[in-house]
Amino acid sequence: MKKFSLNTFKFLLFTCLFYLVMLFVWTNLTPNKFKPNVSYKIGANGHLFSRISEIKNQSNLDVLFLGSSHSYRGFDPRIFTKYGYKTFNLGSSSQTPLQTKVLFNRYMDSLNPKMVIYEVFPATFNVDGVESSLDVISNDKNDFNSFEMALKINNIKTYNTFFYALIRDLLGLNESFNESIYKGKDKYVSGGFVENKVEFFKPFPFEKRKVNIKDYQLESFLEIVNELKKRNIPLILVYAPISKVHFDSYTNTDYLDSLMSTYSVYYNFNNIISLNDSLHFSDSHHLNQSGVELFNKKLIEILNKE
Numbered sequence: 001m002k003k004f005s006l007n008t009f010k011f012l013l014f015t016c017l018f019y020l021v022m023l024f025v026w027t028n029l030t031p032n033k034f035k036p037n038v039s040y041k042i043g044a045n046g047h048l049f050s051r052i053s054e055i056k057n058q059s060n061l062d063v064l065f066l067g068s069s070h071s072y073r074g075f076d077p078r079i080f081t082k083y084g085y086k087t088f089n090l091g092s093s094s095q096t097p098l099q100t101k102v103l104f105n106r107y108m109d110s111l112n113p114k115m116v117i118y119e120v121f122p123a124t125f126n127v128d129g130v131e132s133s134l135d136v137i138s139n140d141k142n143d144f145n146s147f148e149m150a151l152k153i154n155n156i157k158t159y160n161t162f163f164y165a166l167i168r169d170l171l172g173l174n175e176s177f178n179e180s181i182y183k184g185k186d187k188y189v190s191g192g193f194v195e196n197k198v199e200f201f202k203p204f205p206f207e208k209r210k211v212n213i214k215d216y217q218l219e220s221f222l223e224i225v226n227e228l229k230k231r232n233i234p235l236i237l238v239y240a241p242i243s244k245v246h247f248d249s250y251t252n253t254d255y256l257d258s259l260m261s262t263y264s265v266y267y268n269f270n271n272i273i274s275l276n277d278s279l280h281f282s283d284s285h286h287l288n289q290s291g292v293e294l295f296n297k298k299l300i301e302i303l304n305k306e
Contacts, residue, residue: 023160024167038160040168041138043179046072046093047188048139050179054190058088060112065089065192066100066224067119068132070240073286074119077191079296083304089192091119092136096129097220098152099136102145104224115234117299118224120266121242121285122256125213125221133158137165152216197289199282206249206284211256225263236303239268241295242285243277273298 027038043049046069062085065075071091080087088111090103100118133153137146142165150162168174181188187195228235237260247253247270260266273295275281280291287295 020163020167023164027160027164037156038164039134039138039157040161040164041134042174042177044093044135044138045183045186046135047179047181047183047186047194048092048135049177050181050188051090051092051192052140053179054088054192055107055110058111061086061088061114063087063115063117064108064111064113065091065117065119066095066104067091067238067240068095068121068124069093069194069286070121070242071095071119072192073194073196073282074240074292074295075117075299076189076193076195076289076292076296078189078193079293080300083300085300085303087191088113091192092132094124094127094129094132094135096124096127096132097217097224098129098149099132101220101224102136102149103140104227105145106140106143108227113233115236116228117236117238119238119240120256120260121240122211122213122250122253125217126211127217128155128214129153129217130155130158134161137162142166142169152220195289195292196282196286199288200279201243201277201281201283201288203243203245203277203284206245208251209249210252211250213259222263235264237264237266238299239266239270241269241273241275241280241287241291243281244270244275245277246284267299267302269295269298 023038027035027040051072063080065071065087068091072089075087075089077087077089090107092099130153133149134157138161142162146162150158185196185198189195225235257266257268275291275294280287280294282288
């Protein structure tokens, strides 16, 4: 029995090592079309690598922004600076509460914010989090938080990308990587913001849909909410403006409004500020710079009254 257990252990160890070596070699040497179950996206759209690289220079914030691309494309630190707020944006593309929790656990202590503004877009509560997990795994150092996230998502692409990224981290292969501040029509702005000045949305009809929330996403969201309460850090939940045609396609927005209002101070800016779909948006659910300025000034006006 003892010999059998030892042989089993040796076999499992060999299998794991073989998997890791083959994963690393295969991912490095083969075209993307031959590796559909691994997606390492360092320096991908969204500038998360640049954002993470800035964190070491950030601390004692007035406001920390969390959330999806509506966060890093919606809250401009330059505007908040003009009004006396020191801010940083820790948003990432398609960020679901699972990824927010990873970044929150990793950087909350060092950033030490007086307040957190968490952007809550309904779609991020109803996706599996695979896309955003690949972004976070590829553009940040990986630790137990990454592994825990991978287990919860339980997707082969996330697992493979995590282990591949872990090998790159251990070998220091990303230490010389530099990300351009320009990507297409996007420009990265210090403080975590991505600016888009030149694009304008052409409205089109949307099919009706419902706000749905996955239990495990809500669970991660509540863990963040409760941790902020323990730390006595004020939390403001914000539904950032999206185009009217997109917003009106949701048939049960009242459900989201009611739910979010039970957890903290909540503002649905689609009901607070009036924007023009063609003038203030770069697509159906992201503001262009003109829209950002109007949105941020209204938010600051509300913050100053708090």
